[in-house]
Amino acid sequence: MELKTVLAERRSIRIFRPEALKAETIQELLEAARLAPSGTNLQPWRFLAVTSEEKRKKLAECTFGVNFIAQAPLTMVCCADRSSLATRPERLRELALSGAFAGTSLENFSFSDYQEKVSRDEAANLAYLNINVAIAVEQMILRAVDLGLGSCWVMLFSQKKVRELLALPENLFILALVPFGYPDQQPLARPRMALEEIYLGEV
């Protein structure tokens, strides 16, 4: 499917047909996420695929009334790995070696003190990690459209309850739950602000 068509046809889907997704389909979604860009190539995203009926029902109970989580054949639990920040020097080294900065002024940039240069507090660090995870999640969502699947971002859930249910370690911050499945609805496009309201112009 043309990217333009994918962008125009994607909808948040909240009613799903019950059929299970093939393992290859789930792999395709994960591959779309894996290819996402991230700051200093940190790749802080971690995903857990919830497909069992028992866990889907329990996961829905950890949300604030999002019952379609139980209905969707797959819910991807999308997490940011806080501990990935410690891997930054390694990622940067790898990135430099791959030639990412070759021919630019960044070739001579001292990355050894990068951590100090961009020092952020804990909240800013988490926001940074979450931005990166969100990009990967959206890549997965767009690939899903291409595969004929629907999905919906869900953030209305209890972090504590989901962590307990799935025995997720403290280093994983659960950014979103994203149910996937074949759509059993064809929603109209939702309202959007006009271009003039979001575009500040060209200078």
Ligand SMILES: Cc1cc2nc3c(=O)[nH]c(=O)nc-3n(C[C@H](O)[C@H](O)[C@H](O)COP(=O)(O)O)c2cc1C
């Ligand atoms: C970050 C984010 C969080 C969202 N959280 C929820 C949610 O918790 N529950 C829900 O039903 N929809 C949720 N949505 C879906 C939005 O309501 C939806 O994207 C918006 O209304 C526009 O509709 P569309 O996606 O069909 O274009 C979320 C979307 C985003 C991007």
